[in-house]
Amino acid sequence: MDHEAVSATGSDGYLSPLVAHVQSTLSEARVRGDSVGLLLVHAAAIDRIDALHGFNAGDKMSNKIAGVLRSGALRKNDALATLSRDEFACILWPVSSEGVAMLAAQRVMTLLGATPVELGGISELADIAIGIAMFPDHAQQAESLLQRAKHALHTARGHRDRIWIYEIQAVASAVDPSQYAARLRRALDQNSLTLHYMPQASLHTGRLTGAEALLRWTDDVLGIVPPCATVQAAEAAGLIDRLTQWVVTSAVQQCVEFRNMDPEFSVSVNVSPSNLREPDLPLYIDRALRTWDVNASNLTVEITESAMMNDPNAATQRLQELKSHGVRLSIDDFGTGYSSMYYLAQLPLDELKIDLSFVRSMLEVPINAKIVRSLIELAQNLELTVVAEGVDNEAIMAALTHLGCDYMQGYYLGQAAPAAELMARLRKQSQSN
Numbered sequence: 001m002d003h004e005a006v007s008a009t010g011s012d013g014y015l016s017p018l019v020a021h022v023q024s025t026l027s028e029a030r031v032r033g034d035s036v037g038l039l040l041v042h043a044a045a046i047d048r049i050d051a052l053h054g055f056n057a058g059d060k061m062s063n064k065i066a067g068v069l070r071s072g073a074l075r076k077n078d079a080l081a082t083l084s085r086d087e088f089a090c091i092l093w094p095v096s097s098e099g100v101a102m103l104a105a106q107r108v109m110t111l112l113g114a115t116p117v118e119l120g121g122i123s124e125l126a127d128i129a130i131g132i133a134m135f136p137d138h139a140q141q142a143e144s145l146l147q148r149a150k151h152a153l154h155t156a157r158g159h160r161d162r163i164w165i166y167e168i169q170a171v172a173s174a175v176d177p178s179q180y181a182a183r184l185r186r187a188l189d190q191n192s193l194t195l196h197y198m199p200q201a202s203l204h205t206g207r208l209t210g211a212e213a214l215l216r217w218t219d220d221v222l223g224i225v226p227p228c229a230t231v232q233a234a235e236a237a238g239l240i241d242r243l244t245q246w247v248v249t250s251a252v253q254q255c256v257e258f259r260n261m262d263p264e265f266s267v268s269v270n271v272s273p274s275n276l277r278e279p280d281l282p283l284y285i286d287r288a289l290r291t292w293d294v295n296a297s298n299l300t301v302e303i304t305e306s307a308m309m310n311d312p313n314a315a316t317q318r319l320q321e322l323k324s325h326g327v328r329l330s331i332d333d334f335g336t337g338y339s340s341m342y343y344l345a346q347l348p349l350d351e352l353k354i355d356l357s358f359v360r361s362m363l364e365v366p367i368n369a370k371i372v373r374s375l376i377e378l379a380q381n382l383e384l385t386v387v388a389e390g391v392d393n394e395a396i397m398a399a400l401t402h403l404g405c406d407y408m409q410g411y412y413l414g415q416a417a418p419a420a421e422l423m424a425r426l427r428k429q430s431q432s433n
């Protein structure tokens with residue numbers, strides 16, 4: 001299975017200083033039996049800053065990022081190497097598991113992801129993505145460890161969280177993109193896709209009240225395909241309606257079990273912009289609800305703000321049809337698009353979900369705290385329930401409770417997990433009544 005180079009040097013004998021440095025760390029770690037985590041941090045904004053504000057500003061951004069990584073994200077024994085002005089390697093040694101490397105990456109995201117960097121008169125977001133690879137799990141040699149972190153970094157760019165851990169299966173994913181269509185069709189035929197459920201809880205009562213169904217596709221050849229790549233492949237292959245039908249039917253079927261634990265439990269599904277152009281969408285949602293005898297009020301359909309604003313007239317019509325069936329409607333990732341307040345007030349919405357980028361950094365970035373507070377007020381004025389995404393810790397939860405937010409979702413409550421795990425938590429909750 002291993003495609004690693006045995007030697008750290010290239011065929012011409014050249015050894016990059018970074019490879020040499022990583023190699024010496026790995027040699028020591030090998031002797032001690034330690035694991036090492038490699039984080040590749042890329043700041044896409046530097047290119048743009050060079051063009052907009054000049055190379056001095058780009059250099060400043062680069063230095064500030066290195067400073068934040070050194071002082072805020074790395075521990076005493078970790079090392080930082082600057083690969084280029086916009087790319088940094090953090091060598092975490094020792095780490096007990098990839099979960100620890102993930103926490104470090106989340107820390108970097110909190111510090112740099114949504115926090116604008118001050119560059120003397122201007123402030124800019126660094127536009128960070130992070131790829132992670134682990135020694136010895138993902139690679140035994142420095143060169144292949146770096147290469148695999150880079151591979152993960154490319155995947156991270158297309159992923160919602162902008163963080164990705166290398167997957168062993170992903171070795172094979174240097175496949176032709178057209179393969180995705182064939183593989184996805186096969187996965188749909190063989191019913192080999194799954195849904196994971198990200199729990200939601202009430203900030204008023206602390207109880208689990210719902211879950212967002214998230215698509216998981218692990219393919220024998222492609223490895224783990226991130227949800228956004230799955231949706232892109234489905235759109236390109238004309239399979240998006242089939243995929244959404246599958247998601248809706250599976251989520252509604254699973255809802256029967258959740259509802260037995262709590263009759264009010266709500267399952268949310270995500271619908272893509274092209275689904276909104278599909279006249280059959282309300283029909284197949286209705287059909288799924290009838291088939292499994294689930295109340296429409298137990299189902300929430302999430303539409304992103306940007307999808308809504310692509311074609312507000314078509315979206316409004318489709319949402320009104322869905323509403324007439326009694327389904328709850330939610331506007332997702334709110335705050336990142338450019339909503340017309342007029343349309344927003346006209347839409348038959350029930351819920352507003354605040355985008356995680358604001359919530360995650362609200363305690364460090366005053367402007368984001370102000371945005372979160374304004375969005376909660378906006379939701380209250382429009383009589384929408386409000387969900388905060390990206391609640392990573394107790395302090396954020398406390399701040400949101402104080403601001404009057406209704407529901408939360410995020411790592412503090414739990415990652416997306418198989419239905420059985422959520423069922424176990426609901427069972428425990430119902431027993432503790």
Ligand code: MG
Binds near residue numbers: 212
């Ligand atoms: Mg969503």
Ligand code: MG
Binds near residue numbers: 332333353389
């Ligand atoms: Mg969302």
